[in-house]
Amino acid sequence: MDVAVTDCADGVVLVAVRGALDIDSAPQLREAMHGALDRGRSRIVVDLGDVDFCDSVGLGTFAYSHNRCVAHGGYLRLAAPSPFLAGLLDTVGLTGRIPVHATVSDALTGAPPAPRPRDPIEDAPPS
Structure with a gap:
């Protein structure tokens, strides 16, 4: 990873x-995120556009860093996740706590977060 x-x-x-x-x-x-916080930078945007895999430790890193940013008066915003990663973030409940934006530009400017991905099972008509 780079x-x-x-x-x-x-x-x-x-x-x-x-x-x-x-x-x-x-x-x-x-x-990298702790380094930013140590420099007094508590507003962090993470560009996920080139992430091709994320496990539970990666997801935990987002949650932990979000808490640290908020404790320092800032925020953590996630940007440009693949559809799979966006769904994963939603499934584990991070999109309710951490804003997820469709693009890096939206995250940097604070545009409204991307809509939650549709769940084909939840959105299916009742039988």
Whole structure:
């Protein structure tokens, strides 16, 4: 996994992640976000556009980092997840706590989060 950190306008930090986010690579992402917090940057956007896999440790990293950002008066926003990852984030309940945006631009500007993915079973007509 590769992680790139960019300081953007208004004190927002963009963390771009590429590859698999799993038990082996999640510490690298956590370290990048903690580094931003240690520099006084508590508004973080994570670009998930190039993430091709995410396990429970990766998901836990989002939850933990979200809590730290909020405790420091900021936020964590997730951006551009694949349809599978967006569904996974919704299934485990993170979209109710962490805003998930369709694009990085929307996340950086604070546009409304993307709508929740449709669940074909939940949305099926009653029998």
